Amino acid sequence: MRFGxxxxxxxxxxxxxxxxxxxxLLVSPMDKARISGEDLPPVSGLPDVVVYDNVGGGLGDxxxxxxxGEASATFDQPTPVDAFNCALIDEISYQGKTHSL
Amino acid sequence: xxxxxxxxxxxxxxxxxxxxGWRLLICQPIDEEDRDLGQPVMAIDPQGAGVGSTIVITTDxxxxxxxxxxxxxxxxxxxxxxxxx
Amino acid sequence: xxLAKVIGHVVATKKDDKMKGRKLLLLRPQLVDPEDPTKxxxxxxxxxxxxxxxxxxxxxxxxxxGSSARATExxxxxxxxCAVVGIVDxxxxxxxxxxxxx
Numbered sequence: 001m002r003f004g005x006x007x008x009x010x011x012x013x014x015x016x017x018x019x020x021x022x023x024x025l026l027v028s029p030m031d032k033a034r035i036s037g038e039d040l041p042p043v044s045g046l047p048d049v050v051v052y053d054n055v056g057g058g059l060g061d062x063x064x065x066x067x068x069g070e071a072s073a074t075f076d077q078p079t080p081v082d083a084f085n086c087a088l089i090d091e092i093s094y095q096g097k098t099h100s101l
Numbered sequence: 102x103x104x105x106x107x108x109x110x111x112x113x114x115x116x117x118x119x120x121x122g123w124r125l126l127i128c129q130p131i132d133e134e135d136r137d138l139g140q141p142v143m144a145i146d147p148q149g150a151g152v153g154s155t156i157v158i159t160t161d162x163x164x165x166x167x168x169x170x171x172x173x174x175x176x177x178x179x180x181x182x183x184x185x186x
Numbered sequence: 187x188x189l190a191k192v193i194g195h196v197v198a199t200k201k202d203d204k205m206k207g208r209k210l211l212l213l214r215p216q217l218v219d220p221e222d223p224t225k226x227x228x229x230x231x232x233x234x235x236x237x238x239x240x241x242x243x244x245x246x247x248x249x250x251x252g253s254s255a256r257a258t259e260x261x262x263x264x265x266x267x268c269a270v271v272g273i274v275d276x277x278x279x280x281x282x283x284x285x286x287x288x
Contacts, residue, residue: 082187
């Protein structure tokens with residue numbers, strides 16, 4: 001599960017019928033500096049991922065997301081998702097320092 | 102599996118139900134010379150690893166699903182072992 | 187999933203039986219430019235994706251990869267690892283709408 005910063009969102013005019021009520025967050029993967037809380041621009045430069053969200057993430061949130069086959073594991077029907085928002089992160093304790101989000 | 106160094110932990114109240122109650126550790130993957138390999142990942146920890154310890158993490162969801170006894174979980178990173186000092 | 191622009195399609199007469207009648211599109215991933223987040227820059231790779239949504243050249247789409255590609259509507263029997271799952275209407279980055287479909 002990787003750290004990501006929600007930098008935006010995507011809406012679709014037409015989409016696979018199995019997407020029910022999910023939203024699509026545009027997420028920039030976080031590097032060590034950003035995870036430790038350094039004041040850096042939210043777009044990290046690592047390729048941004050579109051993440052399926054039914055937890056309720058919004059712009060500026062730090063999330064934990066999984067990629068690959070496990071991203072579709074929580075759905076009752078086979079759903080074409082390869083990136084899934086698992087957690088909204090409230091607090092990070094990293095290399096001795098703790099900061100709330 | 103991969104080797105990693107425990108560098109911290111996270112707190113999350115709004116998370117997938119299968120993650121609730123688990124310690125979530127921030128793990129930095131490392132190579133055989135303890136050099137960083139890529140970005141840190143978050144793993145659930147049934148072993149009680151402390152910050153600074155070197156651990157072995159599985160990256161395969163099937164093993165995690167069997168361990169938890171749950172089919173519908175997105176977790177694929179779990180601490181399997183803590184290296185001796 | 188990733189955002190991508192449709193840059194063309196693949197014409198293949200000789201192919202796996204299960205792929206007959208299927209459209210194969212050429213996609214160029216679109217990444218947010220860290221220097222100017224209101225713009226996208228091209229990813230360095232070109233991806234071939236099977237498409238059941240009828241996307242046209244120049245449109246922005248959402249695509250999925252790996253085993254999940256076969257979970258796309260109608261794709262279960264196909265030996266594919268990449269599929270178009272949506273036609274993009276809008277993209278918002280840091281509070282600004284950076285893409286709107288025509």
